[in-house]
Amino acid sequence: MTVNGESWPNQARWTGKIYSAGWRESEGGTSQVTEPATGHALAEVGVASPVDVARAGARAAQAAGDWAAQAPSDRVEVLLRTSAALRAHSDTIRDWIVRESAGVPAKGDYEINAGLAQLTHAVGLASLPRGEVLAAQAAGGVSLTWRVPIGVVGVINPWNAPFLFALRVLAPALALGNAVLLKPDPLTPVSGGVLVARLFEDAGLPEGVLHVLPGGARTGQAVAADPHVAMVSFTGSSEAGREVARVASQGLKRISLELGGKNSIIVLDDADIEAAALAGAVSTFGYQGQACVAAGRHVVHADLVEAYTDALVRHAQTMRMGDPRAEGVTIGPVISERQAARIEHIVDESVADGARVLTGGRRDGLFYPPTVLDHVDRAMPAYTKEIFGPVAPVLPFHGETEAIEIANDTEYGLTAAVHSGSVPRATAVAERLHTGMVHINDVSAKDAANAPFGGMGTSGNGSRIGGTASLEQFTQWRWMTAPGQM
Known part of the structure; x- marks a missing residue:
């Protein structure tokens, strides 16, 4: 202009x-x-x-x-x-x-x-x-x-x-x-x-x-x-x-x-799987996962984890990676070589410890593809560290108390999302999370000019x-x- x-x-x-x-x-x-x-x-x-x-x-x-x-x-x-x-x-x-x-x-x-x-x-x-x-x-x-x-x-x-x-x-x-x-x-x-x-x-x-x-x-x-x-x-x-x-x-x-944040999306057993998986994909893969409010853990009820993971992999595989100015590209490069190497190290170390890559997991220069991991345990870097990249570790749970314990098992406390067919049920879970923000049946990554934005713990x-x-x-x-x- x-x-x-x-x-x-x-x-x-x-x-x-x-x-x-x-x-x-x-x-x-x-x-x-x-x-x-x-x-x-x-x-x-x-x-x-x-x-x-x-x-x-x-x-x-x-x-x-x-x-x-x-x-x-x-x-x-x-x-x-x-x-x-x-x-x-x-x-x-x-x-x-x-x-x-x-x-x-x-x-x-x-x-x-x-x-x-x-x-x-x-x-x-x-x-x-x-x-x-x-x-x-x-x-x-x-x-x-x-x-x-x-x-x-x-x-x-x-x-x-x-x-x-x-x-x-x-x-x-x-x-x-x-x-x-x-x-x-x-x-x-x-x-x-x-x-x-x-x-x-x-x-x-x-x-x-x-x-x-x-x-x-x-x-x-x-x-x-x-x-x-x-x-x-x-x-x-x-x-x-x-x-x-x-x-x-x-x-x-x-x-x-x-x-920072190590934010969870919790998917209860009565959740809409497709809606939850879409929210999970947006929360983890949007802007290559380079956001403090990105979802760093997908905590999914054991009865739904297979269907949810399949849907999350499908969303990851439909994303086109390339120059963000190009038509149809939905995921660009990460910001720097330092950041790309950090993501790569966290994923490779977690895989060496037993995690499984369902899609992605191999970078091309600064381009790191949307990646889904399962078989993640609590000792792995993918579980403990803020990845700040397009990586979705999926963890199953069997009861709400276990889901809350997994979500709260971090020094961070920024944001979270809870998915359920019952808003009162999701709200009851949300109230037990140690986070400054929480969203029901939505993405983890939200902000608004009229809302107090911030976290607890080391967030x-x-x-x-x-x-x-x-x-x-x-x-x-x-x-x-x-x-x-x-």
């Missing part, structure tokens, strides 16, 4: 640069962005050094006060203009998401539509009641409490849904009057950072309120440690989340961690983003009193 005579997002404008009080050269050099499906170079972005982060933190702290002082309606106008820009450039953004993150176009559409929902919901956040009148301690006195912006929010973003996850934090944080330092993952710095900056830039967000600082672990550590950053929001692996928490805790910052630190939980995350209480008489 061409805007004011320039093609959007005007790559020449940001090539080799970071976004920090405008597009500028970085102290950390540059990095090449590569398309996983082809190996072709897509772009060159700047890499933010600790010096860049320190400069951005100071500038954001200066800008945060003015931004918070603006009327909520003024902040809302920026969000509305950002939504309009997103709609206008959705085709271009979808193409970047597909090429950079290797998801099919439907995955790009999902990120765009869910991002729009985040912006829309954030508009409502800006006008919520912000405080309370308390009972005063003396006659005629005044006692008030209200929420104020937390200040500067540091966001460390993952590669698997880079555009959506950036907006999931930015929309509410900005709506509530905060400034943001956004560090996109080095694998997806354009769709997870550059495009977001361009949208808010076009929408007229005041200079200095948003900084986009691509880079790796060194950059992320600098964001987490920066003294101007009052809160760190991290989405990624539990291992990396622990390190972010360690660094951020030195400054006594608020920390929001959305981490997070109990924080939530979404709905009114965002108000709690991105503001803090202030109390003020005045005496009735002096």
Whole structure:
């Protein structure tokens, strides 16, 4: 698309640069962005050094006060203009998401539509009641409490849904009057950072309120440690989340961690097998299984396990693997060689220990096919580890207590799904699961802008983003009193 005579997002404008009080050269050099499906170079972005982060933190702290002082309606106008820009450039953004993150176009559409929902919901956040009148301690006195912006929010973003996850934090944080330092993952710095900056830039967000600082672990550590950053929001692996928490805790910052999961789909003996298997296939094979909410265990009643597994294999074998831009392709490559090797190692080690591959199980470069395993026991990596790939371990059970015990047999506690012909029965099982989210007769992978998203155990630190939980995350209480008489 061409805007004011320039093609959007005007790559020449940001090539080799970071976004920090405008597009500028970085102290950390540059990095090449590569398309996983082809190996072709897509772009060159700047890499933010600790010096860049320190400069951005100071500038954001200066800008945060003015931004918070603006009327909520003024902040809302920026969000509305950002939504309009997103709609206008959705085709271009979808193409970047597909090429950079290797998801099919439907995955790009999902990120765009869910991002729009985040912006829309954030508009409502800006006008919520912000405080309370308390009972005063003396006659005629005044006692008030209200929420104020937390200040500067540091966001460390993952590669698997880079555009959506950036907006999931930015929309509410900005709506509530905060400034943001956004560090996109080095694998997806354009769709997870550059495009977001361009949208808010076009929408007229005041200079200095948003900084986009691509880079790796060194950059992320600098964001987490920066003294101007009052809160760190991290989405990624539990291992990396622990390190972010360690660094951020030195400054006594608020920390929001959305981490991994070993999520189960439980199929009770009265479930619709075809519907459950379809939900299981979508939950495990969608975007090559590279989602914290993907199904990592298929826990199926012994009376149904053969029919369910046959249906799951059938769904896996109908999926066409290839370049996600190609017509009819439903599964693309995984994001990197490191990720492909990790999936391969987990499957091969589990097979060596006695698991059986019913379909898939052999990769071609970055392309790992939808894979179904049975004969899985609790000592195998396919059972214990978060695979983050298109691999479905199937485990039979004989009673509901055993199914619940299998689903809860993990340090994680993010999400789950329960399938049954009886919603009350499924709900009773769901209530016994140690997860932050659970879905009845549906996929495990769901989110909504108005819902508190997050997990238990090592899936997070109990924080939530979404709905009114965002108000709690991105503001803090202030109390003020005045005496009735002096």
